[in-house]
Amino acid sequence: MLSILKGPKFDQILQKARDNWIEFMPTKEEVVTAGIDSSFNNTKFQGIELWATTAVSVKSNGEILVDLHKSGLGSADDISSVASKMEIEACEKTVDEVDMVLMDGSLHSQLMTRQANLGSTIVRIMKKKDNVVFIAKTSNTKKQFEKLGSLAGDIFYYNHVTNNPGFSKIFVEKKYGSDKIISSTFVRLSDSTPIIKLEFLGDHHDESEIKSIMNKLYKTSVGGYPYALKLAHNNCKISDKELAKMVSLLGLSNEIGSREVLG
Amino acid sequence: MSLGFVIGESKPTFVTAITSRALSVGEYIKISSDEGEILGLVERSAVSSAAFTDVKNFDEASESTEIAELNKRDKTFTAHIGILGFLENLRRGQSIIPAIPPIPGTEITLPTKQDLEEIFSPKKEGWVSIGNLLRNKSIDAKVNLDKIVSRHLGILAMTGMGKSNLVSLVTKQISKLKGTVIIFDYHNDYTSLNIPRINVIDAKINPRLLDSEQLSDVLEIRESATVQQRVLRMAFTENVKKSSEFWKKLESEVDFIINSDDNKLKEIRSSAYRVQDIVEDAQRRFEDILDPDMGDPISFIKEGCANVLNISELSEKQANVALAFYLQQLLKDRKDASIAQHGKTKRERNFKFNSPVFVIIEEAHVFIPKDHDTSAKYWAAKIAREGRKFGLGLGIVSQRPRSVDLNVLSQMGSFAIMKIIQEDDQRQIASATESTSRELISQLTSLNVGDAVLVGQWSNLPSLVHVEEVKEKIMGADQSAINAWAKADKMKGIAVESTQGLVQKDLLLD
Numbered sequence: 157m158l159s160i161l162k163g164p165k166f167d168q169i170l171q172k173a174r175d176n177w178i179e180f181m182p183t184k185e186e187v188v189t190a191g192i193d194s195s196f197n198n199t200k201f202q203g204i205e206l207w208a209t210t211a212v213s214v215k216s217n218g219e220i221l222v223d224l225h226k227s228g229l230g231s232a233d234d235i236s237s238v239a240s241k242m243e244i245e246a247c248e249k250t251v252d253e254v255d256m257v258l259m260d261g262s263l264h265s266q267l268m269t270r271q272a273n274l275g276s277t278i279v280r281i282m283k284k285k286d287n288v289v290f291i292a293k294t295s296n297t298k299k300q301f302e303k304l305g306s307l308a309g310d311i312f313y314y315n316h317v318t319n320n321p322g323f324s325k326i327f328v329e330k331k332y333g334s335d336k337i338i339s340s341t342f343v344r345l346s347d348s349t350p351i352i353k354l355e356f357l358g359d360h361h362d363e364s365e366i367k368s369i370m371n372k373l374y375k376t377s378v379g380g381y382p383y384a385l386k387l388a389h390n391n392c393k394i395s396d397k398e399l400a401k402m403v404s405l406l407g408l409s410n411e412i413g414s415r416e417v418l419g
Numbered sequence: 420m421s422l423g424f425v426i427g428e429s430k431p432t433f434v435t436a437i438t439s440r441a442l443s444v445g446e447y448i449k450i451s452s453d454e455g456e457i458l459g460l461v462e463r464s465a466v467s468s469a470a471f472t473d474v475k476n477f478d479e480a481s482e483s484t485e486i487a488e489l490n491k492r493d494k495t496f497t498a499h500i501g502i503l504g505f506l507e508n509l510r511r512g513q514s515i516i517p518a519i520p521p522i523p524g525t526e527i528t529l530p531t532k533q534d535l536e537e538i539f540s541p542k543k544e545g546w547v548s549i550g551n552l553l554r555n556k557s558i559d560a561k562v563n564l565d566k567i568v569s570r571h572l573g574i575l576a577m578t579g580m581g582k583s584n585l586v587s588l589v590t591k592q593i594s595k596l597k598g599t600v601i602i603f604d605y606h607n608d609y610t611s612l613n614i615p616r617i618n619v620i621d622a623k624i625n626p627r628l629l630d631s632e633q634l635s636d637v638l639e640i641r642e643s644a645t646v647q648q649r650v651l652r653m654a655f656t657e658n659v660k661k662s663s664e665f666w667k668k669l670e671s672e673v674d675f676i677i678n679s680d681d682n683k684l685k686e687i688r689s690s691a692y693r694v695q696d697i698v699e700d701a702q703r704r705f706e707d708i709l710d711p712d713m714g715d716p717i718s719f720i721k722e723g724c725a726n727v728l729n730i731s732e733l734s735e736k737q738a739n740v741a742l743a744f745y746l747q748q749l750l751k752d753r754k755d756a757s758i759a760q761h762g763k764t765k766r767e768r769n770f771k772f773n774s775p776v777f778v779i780i781e782e783a784h785v786f787i788p789k790d791h792d793t794s795a796k797y798w799a800a801k802i803a804r805e806g807r808k809f810g811l812g813l814g815i816v817s818q819r820p821r822s823v824d825l826n827v828l829s830q831m832g833s834f835a836i837m838k839i840i841q842e843d844d845q846r847q848i849a850s851a852t853e854s855t856s857r858e859l860i861s862q863l864t865s866l867n868v869g870d871a872v873l874v875g876q877w878s879n880l881p882s883l884v885h886v887e888e889v890k891e892k893i894m895g896a897d898q899s900a901i902n903a904w905a906k907a908d909k910m911k912g913i914a915v916e917s918t919q920g921l922v923q924k925d926l927l928l929d
Binding site: 216 | 469470474475476478479482483485486489490491492493
């Protein structure tokens with residue numbers, strides 16, 4: 157099974173990944189970071205849709221900087237776009253408050269797939285203080301080894317070649333336009349922890365900056381993942397139970413047939 | 420100062436609260452409500468940490484410790500609180516549970532010292548201090564002695580957790596009030612109890628006062644030896660009981676069976692020989708215990724004193740017989756006294772005890788066992804049921820509640836329960852003490868020596884207390900084997916040395 161995944165040029169890819177990998181043991185550096193995440197949920201309700209979105213910005217010390225909520229009844233064609241917009245709003249309110257803003261997810265996906273129409277806004281905000289980093293726990297991109305016929309995502313090969321802390325050489329993608337250049341690197345903060353992907357705007361980022369960012373992330377990370385992002389994720393979950401509460405708050409639970417929502 | 424808020428689903432008897440600090444199990448809290456202030460007892464307390472959720476390995480745990488310090492919101496303190504009633508009513512000794520559960524969001528606070536003192540340290544007659552509240556050390560924990568004499572008391576704990584200390588303390592307090600206590604001391608734990616008004620008696624049995632079955636037990640005739648028991652039944656006549664030479668008369672009755680020409684008696688001759696041996700043997704072996712010439716055993720018990728009846732010299736069966744005898748006599752005496760005192764007939768009678776008596780049975784699982792009947796159990800059960808009416812209180816003490824008869828145990832109106840680990844024991848306690856919450860029982864494993872859960876009528880509320888140590892109690896503590904061995908070895912050395920020195924060399928043979 158694994159042999160299929162490896163493909164014919166597996167060893168070559170691994171060698172390339174090894175060549176790209178820079179071992180670096182981060183040291184803890186004091187910094188104020190905030191993590192940003194969003195969440196959405198919806199439920200069909202007698203032909204109408206009840207939806208709710210939330211976005212939160214929270215510091216590593218648990219202080220919540222921004223807490224945004226939106227909800228409505230009707231057909232929300234794309235609640236994920238509402239959530240993304242709120243995430244960007246939270247980011248805008250946070251960039252001036254902290255040293256480093258950690259966005260949950262992928263910049264690539266933000267700019268190119270999910271919310272292309274929000275691209276200019278996010279570019280503006282990220283450029284403001286140049287302190288926004290996108291961090292993804294999982295990544296499907298197959299950019300770096302595609303010429304060698306890679307079958308798995310780039311992250312798979314980096315995970316395969318090393319267990320030590322370090323980062324991959326910065327990969328710059330310019331094909332989305334000069335104002336939307338994305339620099340990315342795969343990073344492992346401590347021994348045997350999962351690799352995470354960091355994405356920055358622009359092509360001016362160098363290895364010393366990555367090292368500095370790793371030092372800053374390392375200070376408040378658990379299991380190789382920034383605690384601020386974990387807090388953000390925990391703080392912005394909208395569970396079915398919470399939707400049920402909203403149904404009650406809106407007085408909808410008295411309507412006939414509403415029990416399915418609470419189910 | 421706000422301590423936290425009620426969250427989740429409230430019930431009239433139970434709420435959950437999120438608090439600003441971890442609350443201790445056994446701590447009292449106050450919940451404000453429109454109907455009045457409510458007192459609650461923390462029955463379970465939990466702390467969780469966001470930083471440590473989903474931690475999978477040592478490294479993550481180590482990293483999380485630093486993170487957790489940064490985040491003041493990291494810890495969640497949850498307390499499960501049993502509602503005890505309105506504070507105002509509790510001050511008057513009434514537990515009134517609110518009809519409406521506290522509304523989530525209601526603030527909880529700490530009760531004041533005065534709030535707790537009014538409930539746990541009432542300045543009323545009959546209330547005596549036995550220690551302090553475990554989580555509020557400045558508050559005296561008082562109990563109502565009237566209630567234990569009228570409604571009985573169970574003291575249950577593993578061995579070494581402070582049962583005999585509490586027995587000593589209760590005894591001391593009753594003795595101070597010139598009350599009458601009788602402790603059946605099976606392990607010679609209380610004979611050296613150094614308190615005023617103490618009366619130590621070596622329990623003896625007057626064989627004349629027994630029936631043949633009891634005498635058979637006392638003489639240690641085996642249960643399966645039915646023919647020997649028959650011989651004894653035949654020999655133990657009314658004449659024997661009345662004879663001034665009890666043993667001689669009994670022996671002559673047995674001799675009569677041995678020497679009889681009656682064919683029926685010939686058949687049991689060999690058993691009669693055995694009984695003869697047993698009777699002879701018993702006179703020698705139990706010389707100090709079986710005394711046909713002693714007066715009424717009850718007459719040795721002094722009213723207004725702490726009476727320690729040392730039954731440690733008796734075998735289990737003998738102790739059982741003795742206990743049954745004493746209990747029977749005590750119940751009879753108190754019954755007669757009460758009837759004479761309250762009844763319409765004013766017959767002249769002699770009573771030993773004119774005031775209530777509190778009887779304490781140690782090792783209750785031996786004398787009041789769950790799985791078989793004993794005569795002591797019969798009388799203890801009778802006292803548990805009827806004693807209340809006649810001012811005869813029963814205190815039962817056991818380290819194996821699971822082996823104590825549940826009928827008797829559930830008659831106990833009050834309990835002091837100390838550390839208990841065995842789940843069977845905990846289940847038995849839960850069955851016997853309906854009012855005790857299961858949450859509180861689950862805390863029994865975590866109690867330290869001297870800590871006790873008090874429930875029942877002798878306290879205004881279920882409470883976790885630390886029982887004061889009775890300095891006057893000399894025996895009962897764990898013995899140090901190391902010290903004893905060292906002392907024994909030293910004595911051996913001294914003995915060798917001294918005898919060597921005493922030997923006159925010139926008298927030694929070559």
